[in-house]
Amino acid sequence: MAGTPVAEAKALYEAGRYAEAETEARAVARSRPRDDEYAAVALNIAAIATGAQGRHAEALATYDEALPAFRRIFGADHWLTLKLRSDRAQQMISLGQHAECEAKCTAVTEAAGRGTGPEMSLLAAVARNGLVFALNAQGRHQEAEALAREALAAYRARDRTSLVLRLGLARSLNGQARHEDALTEAQGADKLYRALPEYQRHPDAGAVELAFATELFRVGSVG
Numbered sequence: 001m002a003g004t005p006v007a008e009a010k011a012l013y014e015a016g017r018y019a020e021a022e023t024e025a026r027a028v029a030r031s032r033p034r035d036d037e038y039a040a041v042a043l044n045i046a047a048i049a050t051g052a053q054g055r056h057a058e059a060l061a062t063y064d065e066a067l068p069a070f071r072r073i074f075g076a077d078h079w080l081t082l083k084l085r086s087d088r089a090q091q092m093i094s095l096g097q098h099a100e101c102e103a104k105c106t107a108v109t110e111a112a113g114r115g116t117g118p119e120m121s122l123l124a125a126v127a128r129n130g131l132v133f134a135l136n137a138q139g140r141h142q143e144a145e146a147l148a149r150e151a152l153a154a155y156r157a158r159d160r161t162s163l164v165l166r167l168g169l170a171r172s173l174n175g176q177a178r179h180e181d182a183l184t185e186a187q188g189a190d191k192l193y194r195a196l197p198e199y200q201r202h203p204d205a206g207a208v209e210l211a212f213a214t215e216l217f218r219v220g221s222v223g
Contacts, residue, residue, distance in 0.1 A: 004038060005028050005032070005038045005042070006025065006028055006038055006041050006042050006045060008024050009021050009024040009025035009028060009042060009045045009046075009049075010045060012024055012049075013045060013048065013049050013052075018049045018050075018052040018053050019049075019053060021045060021046075021049040022045075022046050022049035022050050022053070025042045025043070025045040025046035025049060026042070026043075026046045028042035029042040029043045029046065034069070035069060035072060035073060037073055039069070040066055040069040040070055040073055040074075043062060043065055043066035043069065044063075044066050044070075044084055044087075046062050047059045047062035047063045047066060047087070047088075047091075048087065050062055051087075051091050051094075054094075056091045056094040056095050057095060059091050060088065060091045060092070060095070063084060063087065063088035063091065064088070066084060067081075067084055067085065067088065070084050077111065077114075077115070079112070079115065079117075079119040079120055079123050082108050082111055082112055082115075082123055082127075083123055083126065085104065085107075085108050086104075086105060086108045086123065086126050086127045086130060088104070089101045089104035089105050089108065089127075089130055090105070090129075090130040090133070092104070093130070093133050093134060093137060098134045098137040098138050099134070099138070101130060101131075101133070101134040102131060102134040102135065102138070105127045105128070105130040105131040105134060106127075106131060108123070108127040109124055109127040109128055109131060112124040112127060121154070121155065122155070122157075122161060124151075124154070124155075125151050125154070125155035125161045125162075125165065126161055128147055128148075128150075128151040128165070129151065129161065129164050129165050129168055131147060132144045132147050132148045132151070132165065132168035132169070132172065133168055133171075135147065135172075136168065136171045136172055136175060139175065141171075141172045141173075141175030141176045142172070142176065144168065144169075144171070144172035144175070145169060145172035145173060145176070148165055148166075148168045148169035148172060149169065151165050152165050152166070152169070158192055158195065159196065160196060162192060163189055163192050163193055163196065166185055166188055166189040166192060167185075167186075167189050169185050170182045170185035170186045170189060173185060
């Protein structure tokens with residue numbers, strides 16, 4: 001993205017300056033033709049930044065604005081379009097639309113499975129993370145555990161995607177009252193979190209600390 005019209009918005013987002021990233025991205029989108037590639041990408045960044053500020057309904061609407069452009073520009077089966085669909089679906093979790101998120105993440109996972117290359121592998125892991133979260137939110141913790149373990153076995157990179165999958169696994173174990181196991185996973189997530197570069201760490205700081213503290217408390221309560 002360096003040297004492109006969206007470079008500043010991307011840098012602001014990675015620095016955790018979400019409001020500024022949103023403002024910059026929306027300005028870029030407005031300044032370019034409707035079917036311009038960078039206008040579409042700018043809308044995507046705006047949607048991500050809006051969601052990061054907790055305005056999930058607005059983020060969902062921005063994804064809905066960006067998705068037709070992605071389909072026209074990149075194609076319906078391109079990994080960037082599928083990634084947008086996955087990100088859009090995961091906004092639904094914060095809006096309590098868990099069954100809808102499950103259905104859409106399942107569709108993206110299946111589409112990614114038909115593709116090839118590292119982008120599709122990453123996308124499958126990201127979509128499975130959304131699916132794990134949706135299953136946990138519906139109280140289907142055993143299904144969530146099985147899916148999280150399957151995703152972690154298939155995706156070996158030690159990055160933010162692995163981190164959120166480990167957190168999903170910890171939540172699924174916690175939901176089954178397997179608190180010792182959940183603590184082990186939370187400890188692993190905490191170790192992985194601390195090894196990540198700073199720009200990958202900030203979105204998940206609270207989630208890691210909460211998972212770790214929850215399991216320490218529960219293990220202490222049942223010990």
